[in-house]
Amino acid sequence: MMFPVVGGLGLASNRAADTVDQTSGELAKGELPLVTTILDMNGAPIAYLYDQYRIPLEPNQIADTMKAAIIAIEDKRFYDHQGVDWQGVMRAAAKAGVEGETSQGASTLTQQYVKNYMAFVLGADDESAAWEKATEATIGRKMREARVALQVEQQMKKDEILAGYLNIVPLGNQTYGVGAAAKAYFGTTADKLTVPQAALLAAIANRPSSLNPGTNPDKALERRNLVIDRMKDNRAFGDDAEEAKKKAEEYKAAPLGVVPDLQILPKGCVGAGDGPIYGFFCEYLLEYLQKSGITKKQLQRGGLTIHTTMDPDATKAAKASAEQQVAKTTNGVANAMSIVAPGQDKHRVRALVANRDFGNNAELGQTARPIPAEVVPFGAGSIAKVFTAAAALDKGVAGIDKTIDVPKVYTSRVYRDGNKGYTVKNAGDYKDKMTLTEALASSPNTGFIILSEKAGLNNVVDMAYKLGMRETLQGVNLGGEPLKADKSNGPSQGDQFKQGNMGSFTLGPGATSILELSNVAATLMSDGRWCPPTPVEKVLDRDGKEIALKEQPCEEAVNPDLAHAMVQGMSKDTISGTAADAARNAGWTRPAMGKTGTTENHHSVAFLAATPQYAGAVMTYADGNNPQAICPNPIRLCGNASGVFGGQVAAPTWFNAMKAIHDSKGLPPAPLPQATRYR
Incomplete structure (x- = not known):
């Protein structure tokens, strides 16, 4: 009898009818916002993401006490009506707009299910505005809600509607639905809820705001007891x-019974993991x-x-080593580490850590920047060699066993320093000639500037990109600032080095990604095959179906x-080169390739x-507002003094972490690939 009225209000138009049909169909399907769970490589949860903390339940997973309570206080005739209390609707509609009146009265649980769905599911982008629209005091809104409720009653069973409402309703303190609320408030499950x-x-x-049992317990108790009385009246x-x-x-007479510390599911990357130590990876x-x-x-x-792909054991070992070398509260000094597993199909990121924790309290040694994975505005020094x-x-101008010239001082005729030639000198005594393998272990500056001239700077920069320094060279400018979409703050760092003919590139002064450095090592150890450093194995939707990701494909870099x-050429650093002392002190005996780096001003040091x-x-670097040289014993900022080297802090961090990881997993020493060419 009411449909002519609905039609008279203009709600039977095709467009309105389509909207009603769509809404009721989505309600029947029942897809609610759910919690996303992030798992480590072993399947253990490390973090959760959500807008609405909800534990969805089937009707038989909700206690009869809960069903009886909500029916008694909200809709005692729930099992008798067909979704709408028509007399109540018209009475509320007639009062709509009168001062002090709202449109909340006369809503059945089915209508409230509709209203909550429109606010908290369909209105996901702006819940506040959606709630206001879903509860606006207009006849049109009431009629639309009524029609959807009627259709829902035709498509769903009463117990399904009731469970749907109890799954969606907001219950305060970030909880939605009785599943999450039962756990948060009482530390129990919804099937075990007592009457109180x-x-x-x-x-x-x-x-939930006005009746929050934590902030307004007296009002909450009063309302709870009213519900109990209504339950009694409803038999x-x-x-x-x-x-x-x-x-x-x-x-x-029972107390509210809310647990002292609400059991709210942790949310987001801050605080993820034991310690917490998983935030950077997260x-x-x-x-x-994205x-x-x-x-x-x-x-x-x-x-x-x-x-x-996160390995919790590797993460814990790396975190412990990073903090062992540089305490998390050390003023102005960060010590960050990235670990990637070589491979032909994927380069799996196993750990991203720092001496800092991931968080917002700098006084506790926290930072909200993902420093092991982002491009930091400091160089990796001689690693660029x-x-x-x-x-x-690649260009045939050197071999790993062939000698290169290593003069004490060298002035380039190719690279310029203003109006004069670019002059470099070695920091120490070196032989006048040595093999490239010896040079990679001992790191003389002059020999590599000469090699850079012979190979061509553009080719050197391109090689860095191919091996893995991709975001570092093309995603940021020379200062390490991310490039804007219009490149107005460009050119990119790689282009800047090329356009400026900057021979200093081989000495590693530019902004650097620690993760990309580790991926360079993974590329070389994967027979020259580059893959994006991936943190994910697979993503499943709520139904367990895998979602295809748009990841960059692997490719042959060299x-x-x-x-x-290159692996053979870098194999002596841990034995007789700049990292040898650190390897020896850590008890390191496995074959490995390596290269240390120290910037000229000692603001940063690194080890790959x-x-x-x-x-x-x-990478260990000055991460405060006033970068200074970093000095050893203990690690600290020390003005403009001659500071620490990569072999003194970055390399020990690597060796202590990697020894613990390899040993704990029972991995036998593995031989390095042998070089048959380029000798």
Whole structure:
């Protein structure tokens, strides 16, 4: 009898009818915003993402006490009507707009289910505005809500509607639905809710702010007891009036019973993991996924299960080593490490750590920047000589066993320093000639500037890009600032070095990504095959189906022979080179490739190294507002003094972490690939 009225209000138009049909169809399908779970490589959870903390339940997973409580206080005729209390609708519609009146009255649980769905599911982008629209005091809104409710009643069973409402309703303190609220408030599950517990949840449903049991316990208690009285009146405690009254009084005498510390599911990357130590990896993962086609909405509301590559054991070992070398509260000094597993199909990121924790309290040694994965505005020093050596091999102007010239001082005729030639000198005594392998171990500046001239600067920069320094060279400018979409703050760092004919590139002064450094080592140890450093194995949707990611494909960066030659050429650093003392002090005996780096002003030092099983890089740098030289014993800022070297802090961090990782996993020493060419 009411449909002519609905039609008269203009709600039977095709467009309105389509909207109603779509809404009721989505309600029947019941896809609610769910929690996304991030797992480590072993399947253990490390972090959760959500806009609405919700544990979805089937009707049989919700206690009868909860169903009785919500029906008693909200809709005692729930099982008798067909979704709408028509007399109440018209009465509320007639009062709509009158001062002090709202449109909340006369709504059945089915209508409230509709209203909450429109606010908290369909209105996901702006819940506040959606709630206001879903509850606006207009006849049109009431009629639309009524029609959807009627259709829902035709498509769903009563118990499904009731469970749908109890799954979606906001219950305060970031909880939505009785599954999450039961755990948060009482440390229990929804199928075990007692009468007082169920009555409290029914009391605060849709009114969680004003009836918050933590901030307004007296009002919450008063409302809870009203619910209990309504349950009694609705015969929830039996037909014997005296017995029911006695039970009601016992239930009302019970305390609120809310646990002292609400059991809210941790949210986001801050605080992720034991310690917490997983935040840097978590933050990189989210950035990587969004670049790979997973939207923020999917992450926050999709109920995804994300299987990652993170190795908790490797992460703990690396974190302990980073803090052992540089305490987390050390003023102005960060010590960050990245670990990547070499491979032909993927380069799996196993750990991203720092002496800092991932967080917002700088006084506690925390930083909210994903420093092991981002491009930091400091150089890796002589590690860049790896790119010069690789380019020289590629262009046929050097071999790992062939000697190179190493003068004490060298003034380049190719590179310029203003109006004069670019002059470099060695920091120490070197032989006038040495093999390229010896040079990679001992790191003379002059020999590599000469090699850079012979190979060509553009080829050296391009080699760095191919081996893995991609975001470092093309994603930021020379100061390490991310390039804007219009490149107005460009050119890129790589282009700047090329255009400026800056021979200093081989000495590594530019901004650097620690993760990309580790991936360079992984590329060389993977027979020259570059893959993006991936933190993810697979992403499953709420139904367990895998979501395809738009990841960059692996590619051959250099031919396998060249990669093998570079690994052999870098194999002496841990034995007789700049990292030898650190290796010896750590008890390191495995074959490994490696290269240390120190910037001229000692504001940063680094170490890149790999075994066939793990590649990694460490960078120690001045991360405060007033960068200074870093000095040893203990590690600290020390003005403009001659400071620490890569072999003194970055290399020990690497060796101590990697020894613990290899030993704990029982990995036998693995031989390095042999070079058959480029010797």
